[in-house]
Amino acid sequence: xxxxxxxxxxxxxxxxxxWPSTLPKTAFVRGMPFFPQEQYQCGPATLATTLRFxxxxxxxxxxxxxxxxxxxxxxxxxxxxxxxxxxxxxxxxIAPTLTALFxxxxxxxxxxxxxxxxxxxxxxxxxxxxxxDRDTEMITLxxxxxxxxxxxxxxxxxxxxxxxxxxxxxxxxDRIPASATEEEYLKQVAALDSVSSGLAGIAYQTxxxxxxxxxxxxxxLGNLAYAAGRYDQAVKYFLQASTAHPNAGDAFNNLAQTYxxxxxxxxxYTVIERALALGGSHVSIYxxxxxxxxxxxxxx
Amino acid sequence: xxxxxxxxxxFGALLCLGFATAMPSARAELIxxxxxxxxxxxxxxxxxxxxxxxxxxQKKMQALGLxxxxxxxxxxxxxxxxxxxxxxxxxxxxxGGNFSSLTNSDFIIILLSAILLVLIL
Numbered sequence: 001x002x003x004x005x006x007x008x009x010x011x012x013x014x015x016x017x018x019w020p021s022t023l024p025k026t027a028f029v030r031g032m033p034f035f036p037q038e039q040y041q042c043g044p045a046t047l048a049t050t051l052r053f054x055x056x057x058x059x060x061x062x063x064x065x066x067x068x069x070x071x072x073x074x075x076x077x078x079x080x081x082x083x084x085x086x087x088x089x090x091x092x093x094i095a096p097t098l099t100a101l102f103x104x105x106x107x108x109x110x111x112x113x114x115x116x117x118x119x120x121x122x123x124x125x126x127x128x129x130x131x132x133d134r135d136t137e138m139i140t141l142x143x144x145x146x147x148x149x150x151x152x153x154x155x156x157x158x159x160x161x162x163x164x165x166x167x168x169x170x171x172x173x174d175r176i177p178a179s180a181t182e183e184e185y186l187k188q189v190a191a192l193d194s195v196s197s198g199l200a201g202i203a204y205q206t207x208x209x210x211x212x213x214x215x216x217x218x219x220x221l222g223n224l225a226y227a228a229g230r231y232d233q234a235v236k237y238f239l240q241a242s243t244a245h246p247n248a249g250d251a252f253n254n255l256a257q258t259y260x261x262x263x264x265x266x267x268x269y270t271v272i273e274r275a276l277a278l279g280g281s282h283v284s285i286y287x288x289x290x291x292x293x294x295x296x297x298x299x300x
Numbered sequence: 301x302x303x304x305x306x307x308x309x310x311f312g313a314l315l316c317l318g319f320a321t322a323m324p325s326a327r328a329e330l331i332x333x334x335x336x337x338x339x340x341x342x343x344x345x346x347x348x349x350x351x352x353x354x355x356x357x358q359k360k361m362q363a364l365g366l367x368x369x370x371x372x373x374x375x376x377x378x379x380x381x382x383x384x385x386x387x388x389x390x391x392x393x394x395x396g397g398n399f400s401s402l403t404n405s406d407f408i409i410i411l412l413s414a415i416l417l418v419l420i421l
Contacts, residue, residue, distance in 0.1 A: 066374070070365025082377030190337035191379030200333075220333040250331040257330050288329040 019134070020099065027106040028131035028140065029053075035060045036145040043067045043075025046112050046126040047083060049142060050170045053110055056087045074124060077114060077166060085195045089170040090188050090203060092177045096165030098153060100179040101139075102132050107178035109169045113141075116162035124163070173203035176210055186216035197224055213244040219251060226258055234258045242271075249278040253286050260293060268293045334379060 033052045037045035037060070044060040044067055051058045066086065067079040084091035094100040094111060104111050111129040116122050130148075131140035139156045143149040160167075169177045173192070176185060186207060193200035201224050207217040222237030238255035245251060252275035259268035272293055275286040366374075 065370060071363060078378065078382065079374050081382075082374050085377050187337045187379065190334040191382075193333050194379075195377060216333060216337045219331070219336045223330060223333050226330060250336050254330050282331055282335065285329045285331060292329065 020103075023099070023102055024106050025134040026132065027102065029105060029108055029110050032110060032128070032130055032142065034142055034147045036147075040073045041068065042126040042144065043080055046128050046142070047075075047080050047170070049128050050110050050112050050168075051084065051087050051089060054089055054170055054172055056089060058087055075126070080112070080126075081168065084168070084170045085192050087170075088173070088192075088196055088199050090173060090185075090192055091168045091170050092180055092185060092188050094167050094169065094177065094179055095181075096167075098132075098157065101129060101167060103179040104169050104177060105129060105132055109171060109177060110142075111167045111169055113160060114163035114166040115156075115159035117159055122162065125159075129167070173199045174206050176206060182207070182211045182214055182216075186214060186220075190216060190220060193220060193224075197227070200224070215241055215245045215248055215251070218244070219254065222251075222254060222258075226254070226261075231258050231262050235262070247278055249275040249280045249286060250282055252278070253282065253289050256289050256293065260289075260296060265293060265297050269297070338379070 031053070033049055035045040035048050041060060041064065044063040047067060048058050048060040048063050051063075063083055066083040067075040069076060069079070081091040094104055101111055101113075113127055113129050115125045115127060117125045125143070127141040127143035127149075129139060129141050132138070132153075137153045138150050139153055141149045141151060141156075157165075171177060173189070189200055189203040189207065192203065200220060204214075204217040204220040204224075207214050211217065218237050218241035222234045222241065225231070225234035225237060235255065235258050238251050238258060241248060241251035242255055252271050256268045256272035256275065259265075259271060269290075272286060272290045276283065276290060
């Protein structure tokens with residue numbers, strides 16, 4: 001169906017030419033809650049749907065003050081993302097392709113999508129994708145007050161592309177989205193870290209099951225251990241990070257700081273010299289660490 | 301404490317959350333996990349901070365029906381790259397970011413498109 005995606009060569013969206021062998025021909029997420037939306041409230045309603053499906057105790061009404069902007073008569077994507085974090089979920093933006101969307105649905109993860117339903121003017125709308133079928137080339141959405149709106153892939157993609165094919169899944173920290181990449185997923189976990197470090201800790205551990213050498217996950221766990229005063233454990237994670245990523249100056253910097261806390265000045269000095277030799281965008285922080293090591297060493 | 305002062309203290313406190321892991325004490329210089337994930341310094345939040353704490357911006361947010369505390373709470377949930385994208389958007393606005401010459405409706409549109417565009421990237 002080349003007519004569908006004319007002009008969008010840079011964003012190949014549909015898996016029509018090469019259907020991934022692991023992708024089932026059809027999928028439908030069962031057991032979805034459904035909140036028929038009130039006027040202008042598609043943001044709270046759809047977010048409540050995916051959050052409730054993930055086990056969070058939320059209602060659309062409770063989400064209104066968190067996401068709805070009265071002057072806009074709508075909800076910003078930014079606020080949906082923030083509210084998902086506040087609920088302890090990880091808002092992961094899927095790759096802008098139907099393939100990624102279908103991967104999530106086949107893994108049982110509903111996807112909150114942004115559509116432009118306007119004909120002449122823009123009319124933004126959030127819906128929740130819950131199923132697809134390859135034979136009929138139809139997608140199933142919870143949309144407005146319809147619990148199972150059927151839409152062709154072609155029509156859906158036309159409404160989806162205006163918002164750059166924006167879609168998120170909101171999973172608990174012990175589950176990784178089926179289509180997730182290490183880099184993008186760990187960015188989201190790190191963002192959750194400043195909202196709830198405990199939940200981020202779970203997500204870092206979960207990440208290591210899929211990406212055992214993940215620099216961000218190892219650094220995250222090291223930093224959490226350090227903040228809790230568990231320096232032996234922090235050393236273990238920073239060592240693991242610096243071994244797996246010998247060019248990551250950040251790992252050496254944080255290792256040096258932890259050694260310093262343990263009173264291991266000699267080790268701290270060796271390690272921070274390594275960070276300084278590597279350089280990078282945080283080199284000014286490495287210099288401060290070395291200054292601290294030297295200040296400690298000069299004390300009686 | 302007046303509203304603006306209250307906003308500033310709430311917003312400042314919330315902003316600091318992002319740097320909590322980076323600076324567990326006055327002495328230590330640990331690289332925060334968010335900084336590792338973004339591979340960038342987190343300084344752009346200062347631009348957002350300045351932008352949001354301007355009285356005229358706060359007035360506009362209130363015109364949208366958003367209280368200052370709610371706005372601060374929402375913004376505090378952003379990560380650095382989201383904040384940076386917003387900062388870049390703000391920096392690229394016309395007239396060198398001189399918003400005073402714009403009418404109210406212009407201003408609201410620019411502010412909103414900046415915020416909207418953050419995640420449509």
